[in-house]
Structures are given as structure tokens and as C-alpha cells.
Amino acid sequence: KDNDIKLIDEFTGRIAEKRRWPDGMQSALESKEGLPIKREGQTLGSITLQHLMCLFKKVSGMTGTAVLAAQEFDQLYQLKTCVIPPRKPCIRIDKPDRVFSTKAEKNCAICNEISSIQLTGQPILVGTSNVRESEDLYALLVEKGIECYLLNAKNDEQEAQIIAQAGALGAVTICTNLAGRGTDILLGEKDTASNLQVKKAGGLHIIGTSRFESRRIDDQLRGRAARQGDPGSSQYFVSLEDKLFNHLGADGLLSGKSDTGELVSSARSAKKLPTASGY
Structure with missing residues (x-):
């Protein structure tokens, strides 16, 4: 970006300014991409x-x-x-995780779910784990003819504009952790009638495309919905090929598959996921 290699913070989804890979790795990438090679920094102290x-x-x-x-x-x-205690009780509906064998089957199910929910007018915010995943899912949705917006570190200058419409009737927004924390998404447009329409449709619906190793990040994404007493809902879609399952292992979770690749009996995996996420 801007003729420079920039690192992205895994937890915030934002560009980590002035952060460089050590031991010549950053310089090697700059050389590979034909960019000016910057001087290596020197660590004088750490804590x-x-x-x-x-x-x-x-x-x-x-x-x-x-x-x-x-x-x-x-x-x-x-x-x-x-x-x-919150000023108003949270009425968000957190649906159980849907677990699939492969990422391809999971992505297909996510696209079908978005297509189905969008028909009701309920706005959808889809949280992905990294820039590549957000772009791949965006491309799948566009291919299926689903109009959506994309927000990641590559176009963070448009953050305010994209977030402003993320709660509009029928809106679909694909994002990284950039919009997963500290972001207040208003329902509807500025007029009261639009706000009431979105609330009647169920408020903002959150779809997580994978579980993070930190449960706090999962909860921060869920927390974009049903704020200030508004209605809302959330659901996570995970696959046995996700990064988290590399640590958990998938033994005993492959039995009882449907034709779509979804695990019919996913109670065991649902119990393992929150435990693994920790804090």
C-alpha cells in the first residue's frame, strides 16, 4: 500500500504503522516487490x-x-x-455454531445464509479473520450476484463511509477485525422510519467465518449487534480446516455429515470451541 509493505495487526485488523519484520525479512520482501529497501531498525531496549x-x-x-x-x-x-450492568438489557440472539468439514463447504453455506437473510431486509455484518479471507468471500458473493461492501486494511480510508451504511436495510458488509471492536453501527438511515424497519427485520445480524483463539475477540464481534437495547443476532460458521482446529484436532467430529458437509451432530465441537478460545 502506498508503494510500501505494511504489516497488519492480527487482532485489530489495522495497519501496524512503523512495525517491520526483523532479521532482514522485511528487506527481502521489499527487494522481491521491487520497492526501495529501507534501513533496518535497531532494537535498543525491550520490555x-x-x-x-x-x-x-x-x-x-x-x-x-x-x-x-x-x-x-x-x-x-x-x-x-x-x-x-447495561442501561438496557441485551436481547441479542446468539445462535449455535454451524460446523462443516471443509472451508469450501463452509463458505458455500455462508453465501446461502446471507442470500436468505438479505431477502428479509436484515442487515448483515460478516467478520473474517484476515484480508485474504475477506476478499475471497467478497468475490464469492459478487459472483452469486449479492451486492455487498468490503472493509479491510486495504481500504481503511473508507471505514467511516462503509460503517455508516452497514446498518441499512438489506446491507451486507464483509470486514476484518477492523470493524470487530469499538465500532457502533447504527440501524437504518438517519430517519426514524428506516430505523424501525431494520428493527422489525431483526436488527443487525453478525456472521463470524471462524473462531479466534481468543474468545474475547469472538465476543467483540458479537457485540456489534444488539447495542443499546436494539434487536440483533449472531452465529459463527466454522470448519475442521480452520486454524483453531489445527490446535484442537478433529478426531471424532467427522461422523454424521449432511449432504452439504455440515456436521449433523456438532455438540461435541461446540463444547470444545469456547474452551479452546479461552481469553
């Missing part, structure tokens, strides 16, 4: 994030997913976690 935070006299924070890391906050920083 872990945990030790850095302990240098401050006072440490505090606020997040919607702190409970999952309460034990870590207590052990590392001697900080207690306090839960503040």
Missing part, C-alpha cells in the same frame, strides 16, 4: 507489556469483555474486575 504497565502508579481500564480476563488482571496487575 514486556505486563512489566511496562506495572511502571505506572495507577492503572485502570474499561472494556465490554473484561470478565473473561478477570483472573489475568488480578494475577498480573492486582486489579479487580467490576461488572457494570
Whole structure:
């Protein structure tokens, strides 16, 4: 981007400015791509994030997913976690994960699900794990004639414009973690009538294309829906070829497949996923 190789933060989905790969790897890529080779940086000192935070006299924070890391906050920083009840109760419907044998079968099911939901007028936000996955899914949807918007680190300058329409009636937005945290998606247009239409359709629906190793990131994506008492729903689609299953193993999960490749009896995998995600 901008005649330069930029790294993308895996957890935020945003470009990590001034971050470079070490040991000549960045320079090798710059040479391969025919770009000017920049001078290698030199590390004069380093410190872990945990030790850095302990240098401050006072440490505090606020997040919607702190409970999952309460034990870590207590052990590392001697900080207690306090839960503040929401002003309005959350009425989001979190549907059970759908598990497939392969990524191809999973992507096909996601496209069919989006096509079906879009007919109801319910806006959809699809969260992917990286830029390539977001572009591949976007291409599949366009091929099927489904109008959608794409938001990732390659077009982050359009973030405000894309997010502004993500809650519109029938809108489909494909994104990375760029829109998975700290983003408030308003339902409908600015007028009240459009807002009521979207609410009647079910509010914003979240589709996750894979589970992350951190459950907090999963919950942050879900949290884009049903904010401030609005209706909303979420569902994750996973496959046994996903990165997370490389750590879990897929033994015993392949029995009971439907014709579409979906695991009919996926209760065992559903139990394993949240445990593996941890915090």
C-alpha cells in the first residue's frame, strides 16, 4: 500500500504503522516487490507489556469483555474486575455454531445464509479473520450476484463511509477485525422510519467465518449487534480446516455429515470451541 509493505495487526485488523519484520525479512520482501529497501531498525531496549504497565502508579481500564480476563488482571496487575450492568438489557440472539468439514463447504453455506437473510431486509455484518479471507468471500458473493461492501486494511480510508451504511436495510458488509471492536453501527438511515424497519427485520445480524483463539475477540464481534437495547443476532460458521482446529484436532467430529458437509451432530465441537478460545 502506498508503494510500501505494511504489516497488519492480527487482532485489530489495522495497519501496524512503523512495525517491520526483523532479521532482514522485511528487506527481502521489499527487494522481491521491487520497492526501495529501507534501513533496518535497531532494537535498543525491550520490555514486556505486563512489566511496562506495572511502571505506572495507577492503572485502570474499561472494556465490554473484561470478565473473561478477570483472573489475568488480578494475577498480573492486582486489579479487580467490576461488572457494570447495561442501561438496557441485551436481547441479542446468539445462535449455535454451524460446523462443516471443509472451508469450501463452509463458505458455500455462508453465501446461502446471507442470500436468505438479505431477502428479509436484515442487515448483515460478516467478520473474517484476515484480508485474504475477506476478499475471497467478497468475490464469492459478487459472483452469486449479492451486492455487498468490503472493509479491510486495504481500504481503511473508507471505514467511516462503509460503517455508516452497514446498518441499512438489506446491507451486507464483509470486514476484518477492523470493524470487530469499538465500532457502533447504527440501524437504518438517519430517519426514524428506516430505523424501525431494520428493527422489525431483526436488527443487525453478525456472521463470524471462524473462531479466534481468543474468545474475547469472538465476543467483540458479537457485540456489534444488539447495542443499546436494539434487536440483533449472531452465529459463527466454522470448519475442521480452520486454524483453531489445527490446535484442537478433529478426531471424532467427522461422523454424521449432511449432504452439504455440515456436521449433523456438532455438540461435541461446540463444547470444545469456547474452551479452546479461552481469553
